[in-house]
Structure formats: structure tokens, C-alpha cells
Amino acid sequence: MLLNITDLHLAFHTGDERASILHGVSLMVAPGELVGLVGESGSGKSTTIRAALRLYGDEAEITGAIDVDGTDMIAADAVTQRQVRASTVALIQQDPRAALNPVRRIGDSLAERLVKVHGMRRPDADQRILSLLTDVGLSHPERRMRQYPHELSGGMLQRVVIAAALSTDPKLILADESTSALDVTTQAEIIAMFQRQIRERGLGMLFITHDLHLAAAICDRIHVLRQGEIVETLHRPDMFRTAQHPYTRVLVDSAPALTRKGTV
Amino acid sequence: MSLVEVEALHRVFPMKRGGEAVTAVNRASFSIEAGEAVGLVGESGSGKSTIARILVGLERADAGSARIDGRDCLSRPRGRAARLERAQAVQMVFQDPNGSLDRRVTIGAMLERALRQHGRVISPGAVRKSVLRLLDQVRLIERHADAKPHELSGGQRQRAAIARALAVEPRLVVLDEAVSALDVSVQAQVLDLLTEIQRESQVSYLFVSHDLAVIQELCQRTLVLFRGAIVEQGPTERVLERPEHPYTQLLIASTPGEGWNPERVVRDRMTFTQRMSTVGDA
Numbered sequence: 001m002l003l004n005i006t007d008l009h010l011a012f013h014t015g016d017e018r019a020s021i022l023h024g025v026s027l028m029v030a031p032g033e034l035v036g037l038v039g040e041s042g043s044g045k046s047t048t049i050r051a052a053l054r055l056y057g058d059e060a061e062i063t064g065a066i067d068v069d070g071t072d073m074i075a076a077d078a079v080t081q082r083q084v085r086a087s088t089v090a091l092i093q094q095d096p097r098a099a100l101n102p103v104r105r106i107g108d109s110l111a112e113r114l115v116k117v118h119g120m121r122r123p124d125a126d127q128r129i130l131s132l133l134t135d136v137g138l139s140h141p142e143r144r145m146r147q148y149p150h151e152l153s154g155g156m157l158q159r160v161v162i163a164a165a166l167s168t169d170p171k172l173i174l175a176d177e178s179t180s181a182l183d184v185t186t187q188a189e190i191i192a193m194f195q196r197q198i199r200e201r202g203l204g205m206l207f208i209t210h211d212l213h214l215a216a217a218i219c220d221r222i223h224v225l226r227q228g229e230i231v232e233t234l235h236r237p238d239m240f241r242t243a244q245h246p247y248t249r250v251l252v253d254s255a256p257a258l259t260r261k262g263t264v
Numbered sequence: 265m266s267l268v269e270v271e272a273l274h275r276v277f278p279m280k281r282g283g284e285a286v287t288a289v290n291r292a293s294f295s296i297e298a299g300e301a302v303g304l305v306g307e308s309g310s311g312k313s314t315i316a317r318i319l320v321g322l323e324r325a326d327a328g329s330a331r332i333d334g335r336d337c338l339s340r341p342r343g344r345a346a347r348l349e350r351a352q353a354v355q356m357v358f359q360d361p362n363g364s365l366d367r368r369v370t371i372g373a374m375l376e377r378a379l380r381q382h383g384r385v386i387s388p389g390a391v392r393k394s395v396l397r398l399l400d401q402v403r404l405i406e407r408h409a410d411a412k413p414h415e416l417s418g419g420q421r422q423r424a425a426i427a428r429a430l431a432v433e434p435r436l437v438v439l440d441e442a443v444s445a446l447d448v449s450v451q452a453q454v455l456d457l458l459t460e461i462q463r464e465s466q467v468s469y470l471f472v473s474h475d476l477a478v479i480q481e482l483c484q485r486t487l488v489l490f491r492g493a494i495v496e497q498g499p500t501e502r503v504l505e506r507p508e509h510p511y512t513q514l515l516i517a518s519t520p521g522e523g524w525n526p527e528r529v530v531r532d533r534m535t536f537t538q539r540m541s542t543v544g545d546a
Contacts, residue, residue: 040447040448040449040450041418041447153308153309155308183307183308183474184307184515184518184519184520184529185307185514185515185518185529185530185533186307187518187526188518188526188529188530188533189526189529189530189533192526192527192529192530195526195527210447210448211520212448213477213519213521213524214520214524216520216522217521217522217524218520218526250449251448251449253452254449254451254452255448255452255477256448256451256452256455256477256480256481257477257521258476258477258480258504258516258519258521259480
């Protein structure tokens, strides 16, 4: 199992106050699986994956079990945790601007990790990045590598961040609203690329989205998160048609669906 | 005469660093009737926001004409009377209420200011009454008048932004991705609200969105924008069910839903791009 979260509880401490955020979340991602995590803002989607990678400090009180590709992330020391984050997992965050150093060129930002952490030669790293930037559909990739983040649009930066995530050949990708800011056709390109990697080299993926229709179209199963609790898990092939929980029904009924006939 | 009449609107942005100039709006023509909700759909960079911003006077045009209620949107005469007239013709609601609302001011004070600045001159008692009426119109309650934006939820903040736009009773409200940042259940509520307001007040909407499903919910007519040009327009139902332009067909096929296949979308996109470039060469 690439990701196995069991009965995860999380609470934040600020001064004397204690805010309980996650109440017993359990989910799994196996190699070659695309698992969806849906829910509204504040339901704890992002908190779940950040906690899984142990990105919170002492302010967070965590209980439960988190296993990433055989490493017990609760018991592991900081060095081991970092190793897992560097080589096994890639996290694609919602805001690409927060993920890139604003004062470094895009090529330098992306190559640095490959050279310093993964011991690649700089020319090889550059070559790899160039080919990935092309794969994610970025126009003029050579020029983009010399540009700074502020010179690119949000959609272009999102593709840069996705290329960065793929650059280390991770086994597991945690994607937090990774395609939400993209146009539908660009989104399709990126998803097709993810699906290829899932099929061809057994990549596992946890896909956080607020887009129920997208989740239903691509995920093997979908967990519905509400106020820090998984209220329902939906399976193929019926997905939302079999939804039982009233909260899932509300989500499904609220999501505007395009009724289409006679399209191409 | 239609409420909004836009003809051959054109806007080119020169690129910095010697890059190619971008034609953001390419001879776009359309009209909006009084009381009508019109959707403007297209990808990012297609020129949707530029058209919206030209209509409200935040952006200038290089050529063409745009009139709202007979008034020229492209000239900006000075003075209180002209400003008031402009405000009463068109108001805008932005995507991010955190950016468009003043965080230091309560919702009530913000609405009062909008009423005093652009509305008819009214007494303090009447202003308060109007504030409550506006809050009621967007399904907020009296208590929200004393709240600052950060004390409200995202949906409530966007309702407050809509209330401000309605304060001067404009003929047209331009909404630029106004529900895109909201959760689905909140989005549904705001869409219902917009439909009700339109029915009650006969206001017109230009609803800018990349989301066809949202446009289908709200808009009677749809304009499809590709590289700054309106490539298709018509009743929303007709455009979505029998799209004529290949770009509209591509957009519809790309929207995730049952049987959605990303690989096929990518192939369709490639075929479309090739087709467009051959058309461009001819």
C-alpha cells in the first residue's frame, strides 16, 4: 500500500485553545489507483494530506496511524520523514505561487532539487525538466525555464508545479485541487498525463477536488469528507447514483451539471 | 433598441520585452436586452474579462463602440452627475470578495456609502431602511450590517458584494467569475439568488464564466469567445445542445461528466488547433 491512513485524529493547539479538525479519517491508496477526496472548504481535505506528510509542527496533535510506502510516518524521525517527502511522494498544492521561489528562475528552482537531493548532473536535470515542461503542455519551455514565477500566469505556473512533482518519478502523488485553476482542455491534458503514469508505472494518486463530476469521471473510488469525518465512500461504476448520505446528496444536487445532447 | 449594444469592439495589448502584441478582444459585437442574463464563456486568455472591464470602464478599447442604455461606455465625462449616471448604468461583481470589499468597513457602512455616493440624495433614516432592504434582497439579515467582511463566510461576503452592486439600482450587472470561488452548495444558493433578483428587478446580467454548467443554470443567452472573437452566440439551450462552432463543440466535450475521456479531449483539441491554423493560413 502506498498510503494507508487509519483513524487519523488531528487537533491544533493555540494558547489554551484546542481545535479538533480531523475525527478518525481512514483511507488507502494502492499502486495504480486514483482515489478521490471531495468535500467543501474547511472539511479537512488539505489538512489530511498535510498531516499525512507530517508537515505540521508541535502545534498539531496527531493520533492514529499513517503509513507511506512502508514507512510509519508517526514513529519516523525527521530525517526519514524528509526522505519520504523527497523521493516517494510528491505534493501538488493548490496555490502554485506559494510552491515556487519568487526570486529564482523556474529552471533553477526545478533543477536544484534534482541536483542537490537526487544527485543528478545539472545538464541531465535541465534536459529532464525541459521534456517535462513540454509534456505538461507549456508553450516555449526553454524560455519559461529562464523566466521568473511572476512572469507566468496562474495556469502556466500550475503546469510548472505539476512538472516539478513528476520530475522525481514519485510513487505517490497527493494532488490538492491541482487542476482546478486550469481550463477544461488543459485540465484534460494534465489528467491524461496522470492516468498514463498510473497505468504505465503504477503511480498512486490521492486527488483532492471540489469538482464532483471530474472526480466521478476519473476516480476508482471517492471519499466524501465533511467536518473532518469521512461520511461516505463511493465506488465504481455508479458513484454518485448510489450515494446514501444526505451530505453527499446535497453536494451532488448542488453541483451544476452540463446536460448535453448531440455533441461531437 | 437593446439595453447593451456592443459593436466591433477591439483591444490590443502590446507585449513587453518585444514579444508579439496580443489581440484580447477582436471585433466583438453583441447585445443584451433589458432583463436578460447573458453568459460569456471562453478559456482563460480568451478576452472575457477584458470585455467585462471595458463595459464597466476599467479598461479602454482601441476601436468599436459600446453603449449601455444609449450611453457611450468608452468616453468618461467628469463630474458628479456623469459619475452617477455611469454607476446607475452598470455595476460589477468580482470573483474574490476578499479583494473587492474593504476589510476595515462593516457591510452596513459599505452599503450606506454606496447609497450616498451614487444613489439619490436621501435622509439618514431612509439610508438605513435602504441598507436593510438591500440585505434582505441578498438574503442577509440585519445583524450582518454590523459585521466586517472577515466575520462572514465566503458565500455571505459574495452576497454583500452583490448587494453593493445593486445599491444604485443599475440596469446591468457584470459578474466576472462571481461564483467560481464558492463551494458547490453555496454556489447553488448564489445562483438561485441571482435568478430571483433578476426576476424581481428586471436587471440584466453579463455573466462571465469558464463554467458552461453554471451559465446553463442562469443565462438565457450565451456568447462563446475564442481568441477575443465571438465565434458563436444564441439561446443557451441551442448553443449547448446544437453547438455550431467547432470551438463550442470542443468546450462542451471537454467538460467533465459521464463518459468523459481526457485522452479524447486531448485528441479533439489537437484536431481543432490544426483546423484553426489551416483556416488562419487560408
